[in-house]
Amino acid sequence: MINVENLTKRYGKHTALDDVSFECRPGTVTGFLGPNGAGKSTTMRIICGLTPPTGGRATVLGSPYRRLGNPGARVGVLLDASAQHGGRTGREVLRLSARILGADPGRVEELLGQVGLGDAAANRRIGGYSLGMRQRLGLAHALLGDPSVLILDEPANGLDPEGIHWMRHLLRRFAEAGGTVLLSSHLLREVEAVADRLVLIGSGRVVAQGTLDELVASSGVRVRATDTLALRAALTAAGIDAETGANGPLLAHAEAERVGRAAAAAGVALVELRPADDGGLEQLFLSLTTGTTDDGKGVR
Amino acid sequence: MIAIDRRPGTSRASRQASIWCLTTVELRKTSDTRAGTALLAAIAVVAAGRLVAQLFIGEAADRDLTGFFHAAMLPVSLLLPVLGILLVTSEWSQRTAQTTFTLVPHRGRVVLAKAAAAVLLTVLAVAVSLALAALANAVAAPLVEADGSWALDMRTLAYGLLYQLVGVCVGLGVGMLLLNSAAALVVYYILPTVWSLVAGLVESLKAAARWLDLTVTTQPLLAGEMTAEAWRRLGTSFALWGLLPLVLGTIRLLRSEVK
Numbered sequence: 001m002i003n004v005e006n007l008t009k010r011y012g013k014h015t016a017l018d019d020v021s022f023e024c025r026p027g028t029v030t031g032f033l034g035p036n037g038a039g040k041s042t043t044m045r046i047i048c049g050l051t052p053p054t055g056g057r058a059t060v061l062g063s064p065y066r067r068l069g070n071p072g073a074r075v076g077v078l079l080d081a082s083a084q085h086g087g088r089t090g091r092e093v094l095r096l097s098a099r100i101l102g103a104d105p106g107r108v109e110e111l112l113g114q115v116g117l118g119d120a121a122a123n124r125r126i127g128g129y130s131l132g133m134r135q136r137l138g139l140a141h142a143l144l145g146d147p148s149v150l151i152l153d154e155p156a157n158g159l160d161p162e163g164i165h166w167m168r169h170l171l172r173r174f175a176e177a178g179g180t181v182l183l184s185s186h187l188l189r190e191v192e193a194v195a196d197r198l199v200l201i202g203s204g205r206v207v208a209q210g211t212l213d214e215l216v217a218s219s220g221v222r223v224r225a226t227d228t229l230a231l232r233a234a235l236t237a238a239g240i241d242a243e244t245g246a247n248g249p250l251l252a253h254a255e256a257e258r259v260g261r262a263a264a265a266a267g268v269a270l271v272e273l274r275p276a277d278d279g280g281l282e283q284l285f286l287s288l289t290t291g292t293t294d295d296g297k298g299v300r
Numbered sequence: 301m302i303a304i305d306r307r308p309g310t311s312r313a314s315r316q317a318s319i320w321c322l323t324t325v326e327l328r329k330t331s332d333t334r335a336g337t338a339l340l341a342a343i344a345v346v347a348a349g350r351l352v353a354q355l356f357i358g359e360a361a362d363r364d365l366t367g368f369f370h371a372a373m374l375p376v377s378l379l380l381p382v383l384g385i386l387l388v389t390s391e392w393s394q395r396t397a398q399t400t401f402t403l404v405p406h407r408g409r410v411v412l413a414k415a416a417a418a419v420l421l422t423v424l425a426v427a428v429s430l431a432l433a434a435l436a437n438a439v440a441a442p443l444v445e446a447d448g449s450w451a452l453d454m455r456t457l458a459y460g461l462l463y464q465l466v467g468v469c470v471g472l473g474v475g476m477l478l479l480n481s482a483a484a485l486v487v488y489y490i491l492p493t494v495w496s497l498v499a500g501l502v503e504s505l506k507a508a509a510r511w512l513d514l515t516v517t518t519q520p521l522l523a524g525e526m527t528a529e530a531w532r533r534l535g536t537s538f539a540l541w542g543l544l545p546l547v548l549g550t551i552r553l554l555r556s557e558v559k
Contacts, residue, residue, distance in 0.1 A: 049405045050398065050558040066405040069314040077402045083395035087333030096332075099325050100317045100403045141399070145313075 001026055001180055002047060002149060006056035009042055009204075016042050018204045020056070024182045024197075026148070029175045031191030032184035033285065034201035040184040041079065043201070044153050047182075048077055060149055072101040075149045076142030081134040081157070086127030090117055090137045093126065094144060101145040111140040116166070131158025139167070150174060152183040156190050168194040188285050200285065208284060215281050221256045224249040224272035225263065234266030235259065251276055322404065322413035327420065330387060339383060346375040347429050351436040355444055363446035366456055368433035370522055373460050376425055377467050381488060384418050384471025388553075389481040397558050407554050411476070418468050426461045456524060463521040466514065466534075469542045476549025479556065511536050 002024040009017040017039045024030040034040050045051040047058040049065035060068065060075050068074055084093055094108040112122045115136040126134065135158055142150055150171070156164050171181050171194055185191045191198065192212065199209040208215060225231035228248065235242045235252055240262060242252040249272060252259045256273055263270050317325075330336045354363065354371045362371075391397040404410050440446035471488060478484040492515055499509040509516055510533060517537040520530040 045557075045559070048402050050401060052555075052557070068405070070316050071405060072403045073313040079398055079402070080395070083398045085333060085390070085394040085396050087335055087394075092332050096325055096328060097399070097403060099321060102315065102317065 001061050002030075002151070002182055003059045004043065004047065004056075005058070007043060007046055007053050007058060008055035009039075009046065009051070010054045016204050017046075017053070020201065020204070020206050022199045022206060022209055024149075024180050026178050026180045027175055028196040029171055029181040029183065029194055031195030031198045032182055032201065033188060033191055033198055034184075034186065036186050038186075038201045039204040040186075040201060041153055044079060044151055044182070044184065047151060048075075048079065050079075060151075070101065070145075072097065072147070073103070073145035074147050075151060076145065076147040077151045078135075078138040078142045078155055079151075079153045081131065081138035081155075084126045084134065084137070087125055089123050089125055090129070090133075091122040093137065094141060097141060097144055103144050103146075107144060107146075111143055114143075115140040132160055132163055135159055135167075136163070139170070148178070149180045150182070152181070154184055154186070156185060156187075164190070188282060216275055220251050220253045220276050221259055222249045222272060222274055222276045223252050223259050223263070223270060225268045225270050227268060230266065230268045231263060231270075234262050234268050237266065238262035316406070316409075317404065319409060319412055319416065322409060323416040323420070326387065326413045326417035330383065330417065330421065336386075339379070339386070343376055343379045343383075343425055344428055344432070346379060347372040348432055350375045351432055355436060355440055360445040361447050363437070363440045363444070364449035365433055365437045365452045366449075367447070368436045368440075369430055369452065369456065369460060372429040372433055373463060373522060376429055377464055380422060380425055380464055381467040381471030382485065383421060384468040385475040385484045385488060386481060387414050387418055388472060388475035388549075389479060389484050392479045393481045395559075401558050408550075411550055411553060415472060418472055419465065422464045422468050423461065426457070426464055429460070430457070453524070459521040459524060459526065463518055466518055466521075466538055466542060469538075469546060470514065473542055473545025473549050476553050477545045479552070512540055513537060514541050 004020060004022050007017050007020040008015070020039070020043055022030070032040050032043070042051060043058075046053045047060060047065060057064065059065075060071075065071060065075070071077075088096075091108065091112065094111065095105065097103075098105055098108050112118075117133065117136055117140065121129075121133060126137070129137070135155055139152075139155060142152065156167060159167060171183065175181050175196070183191065183195070195212065197209070197211050198215055200207050200215075208218075210218070223231065223235075223242075228250070231250060232242060235250070238258070238261075240252050240254045240259060242250045244250060256275070260270065260273055263273075331340060350371050351368055354368060361367075391400055400410060401407055437446075437448060437450065441448040471484075474488050475484045478487065492513070495509070495513060496515065499505040499513065511517070514537045517530070517533045520526050521534070526534075
């Protein structure tokens with residue numbers, strides 16, 4: 001359970017986060033989606049008590065992170081897989097943290113196996129690890145204390161396709177067992193495949209959130225008829241907003257049933273009527289990315 | 301009153317690591333990398349090197365246990381503060397502070413553990429110095445002309461330890477204040493030199509140096525001449541170079557944003 005309420009973070013005149021609110025429930029994977037620099041990492045650092053917010057609050061399992069007692073045994077955190085001492089071996093990093101957590105040393109070996117870091121890799125210094133290996137080590141580190149909440153910042157970065165598949169599977173199982181997962185990404189496809197809920201953030205503001213279905217539905221339905229002009233007239237008569245999509249189909253902002261009834265009433269034969277997939281979601285996400293990049297240029 | 305929590309894992313989940321546990325982790329962090337072991341080894345090696353020199357250079361009267369122990373103190377005091385600095389700054393230069401503080405969000409506990417680890421390592425360094433001094437004293441008499449006395453005043457030992465602790469505390473303080481290895485090392489080594497140079501040139505600063513220059517005020521510790529005046533001077537200079545950075549550094553570390 002993670003609750004984020006009206007978080008605001010300002011650095012001087014720059015507003016990094018503006019009234020960010022969302023919650024992550026047990027048994028779900030929440031995808032935290034936004035372009036680079038949108039405020040994902042800042043939000044996650046505030047949740048973990050590393051950065052003080054200017055306003056608002058964040059709680060994990062009902063209390064502020066800093067009051068969790070032994071937070072590592074309740075919340076698994078991976079904020080930056082490359083933030084590890086290059087001179088330590090992977091195994092040593094896990095052993096040090098296991099001591100702080102009070103976790104069994106045997107758990108270290110178990111997790112090394114689980115994330116696919118063999119003996120040879122575990123005994124190597126992290127300085128020689130690839131980003132993918134660091135992510136695997138970071139996941140093992142997050143799971144070390146048998147937490148019920150996972151907070152992961154861009155965990156799929158640097159993982160190969162097999163690794164990404166493995167991680168999705170791991171997160172799904174974790175959520176199915178009643179765990180709460182918050183994972184961020186700047187790639188829509190990546191979170192779409194694993195998340196139940198999405199929180200979209202751009203320039204420090206939450207621009208959309210909900211289940212994948214809700215977000216897809218909000219982007220309307222694609223509808224195509226043998227006679228496009230007649231269809232447009234029928235929709236207008238029924239008071240449904242519609243815009244011209246690419247080559248033929250219209251994008252109607254209403255539920256499929258309403259659109260179908262409007263067409264039937266006007267005697268228009270439909271050849272296609274379906275949710276606009278995530279085309280709308282992708283459009284929304286792309287517009288976020290573009291907006292941020294433009295802003296970025298202005299600042300630089 | 302005894303309360304039994306039936307939920308599995310809950311007791312561990314609410315029990316934070318003890319300061320002692322965190323201290324052992326900090327101690328292990330100073331020796332589980334190549335750079336860390338190299339620094340620890342370097343401290344022992346420079347001390348040993350100085351003792352070998354003492355065997356062949358200088359007066360025969362200085363070749364006794366006290367003389368060898370004193371000789372080892374100076375080279376150790378050059379490197380030990382680096383340990384204090386890196387104990388703090390490596391968390392920032394290697395960005396492990398993020399992991400450390402997500403596991404132990406009460407940062408004051410981490411500061412305490414690091415300070416405790418620094419004190420323990422200082423005690424260890426002084427103990428190793430004493431052992432090396434004893435070894436040097438044992439081989440001195442058969443090898444070269446030497447006094448060879450085994451007498452060692454407890455006060456000499458205590459002053460030696462205090463001498464090292466002063467340096468390590470300054471290192472810790474500067475480290476916490478700057479949170480950057482390179483900057484902290486430069487400040488630690490360059491600032492006293494600049495101060496001595498300037499104080500040597502400006503007459504009015506000479507008087508101030510007797511009160512504020514740690515290299516001057518810690519000398520009576522090694523010489524074993526701690527008068528009441530010397531204690532006051534040591535206290536004053538330590539307040540400026542040790543306590544002030546420690547306090548300001550702790551405040552900075554507790555408040556700073558960890559990225």
